[in-house]
Amino acid sequence: MGKSAAWPVELELPEDGKGLGARIRARRKALGKTMQQVADEAGLTIGFISQIERGISTPSLSSLYNVAKALDCSVDMFVAQPPGRRHSVVTRAGKRPLFEAGTGNTRFYEFLEPGFAEARLNACLTHVLPGHASEMMSHDGEDFIYLVAGHMLYEVDGTSYELGAGDTLHFDSHKPHRRTNIGAETAIELWVGTMQLFQP
Amino acid sequence: MGKSAAWPVELELPEDGKGLGARIRARRKALGKTMQQVADEAGLTIGFISQIERGISTPSLSSLYNVAKALDCSVDMFVAQPPGRRHSVVTRAGKRPLFEAGTGNTRFYEFLEPGFAEARLNACLTHVLPGHASEMMSHDGEDFIYLVAGHMLYEVDGTSYELGAGDTLHFDSHKPHRRTNIGAETAIELWVGTMQLFQP
DNA sequence: CGTGAAACTTTAGTGACACTAAATTCGGGC
C-alpha cells in the first residue's frame, strides 16, 4: 500500500488548490529564485526540482527539509493544511456570538471566526466570572493569553502565575494547565492558539 | 547527495532532543495506542512503525501523512522546529522593553518574549501615534490583531477595514497589507502571528 | 516464579521511486 499511495499528499488539497509542489514553486517565485539556484542550495538537481514542483516526484523528508532551507522557510509551510472552514477577516466588539461554556454559568466565550479558511491561528475571548476554576487540561498546540481585564491565576505544569490586566501568558499546551478567576470581577481573556477550536 | 543525507532531519534536533521518531512515539503513547493500531490505520506494518519511531527508517511524505492521520494530528507537528531562543512564560504590563520602530517617533512596540523556546506564536504590542501610516508589506505566516485601544484603518489585499477598540483582524500575511492610525489618540494593537520577529 | 499473550524489535529481503546526468524544449531579448 505504501508506495502506491504516493499521491495522497497531493490528493488532500486545501481549497485553494495548492499542493506541495505548487507551494514550493510559489515560494521560489516569490523569492525570485531560479530552479538552478534552489537546486544548488538544496544539493539536488534542477530536473528534480522541476519534477517536484509539477507534482511528478515527491521528495524525501530530508530533501524537502533542504529545499525549505534553500527557500528560507520551514517544512511545515509546504505540508497539507486542514480543510476549509467558515471565516471572517474582522470581528467586532459587542457583535460576536456569545456562548456559555461548561456548566454553572461561570464562563462565557465570544467566538472569533478565523480570518481565512487555511488559518492556523484560532482566537477566542472568554469572560470568566469571579471564583470560576477550570479543571486541569492538556492538549495539542500552544496557548497565548492576553488578559484584557481582571485578575486570574494560571497554573501551568505545576507553576502558578498571577496575571493582571495587560499581562500575557504563553506556554506549550501539552503541559497540564488550569485557571482561576481570583478577582472580584469578571475577567476577560483573549486566547490565541494553534489548537483547532470547536466551531459553532 | 540526496540519499546519503537521510539523516539531516534527525540532526537538526530542537533543544528538547526530540526528532521525528521520538515525537511520533510520544504522540502515540499520549493517545494510548499500540504500534499495531497505528500501523493498521496508516496502512503500514508494525515493523516499519517501530523503525520510524527509533529513527532507523524515515517515512515518505505520504506515509508520514497517513501516520499523522492515524494519530489525529497534522504532519507539521512532527517536522523540525527552529532553534531555541530566549523566552518567558509571562510578560507584565508596564514592565516590557519598549522599542522605537522605523523612523519619525510615530510607533513604539513592547516586545513580548515567546513563552517557550519552540513556540511558533510570536506576539507584540504596538503603540501607534495619530496619523502614522505604515508602508505596504507582505510576508510569511498569518497576522492576528486585537485592537486594544484607538481607531485604526487596515488595508489588506486592497480591502479596507476600520477597527475600533476590541475589534480583531486576522489575515494571511502574504497578502499586501498596511495600517494607519486614523484616530486622535495613540492606538495600541496586540499582534499575534506566526512570523518570526526580530529578537532584541 | 512460571506462563502466555501482547507489544515491540530485528532480520532478510524486494522493487519502486527518489534522484541523477544529459538531452531537449521553451521563452525572451536582440
Added chain:
DNA sequence: GCCCGAATTTAGTGTCACTAAAGTTTCACG
C-alpha cells in the same frame, strides 16, 4: 533567426521505503 537562460523530458540506477516473518521483551496473572 540566433543565442542564452530557464525549465522540462528522458532514460536510467541503486538505495532505501517498506514488507513478512522470526525473534525478543514486557507485562499481567495465577
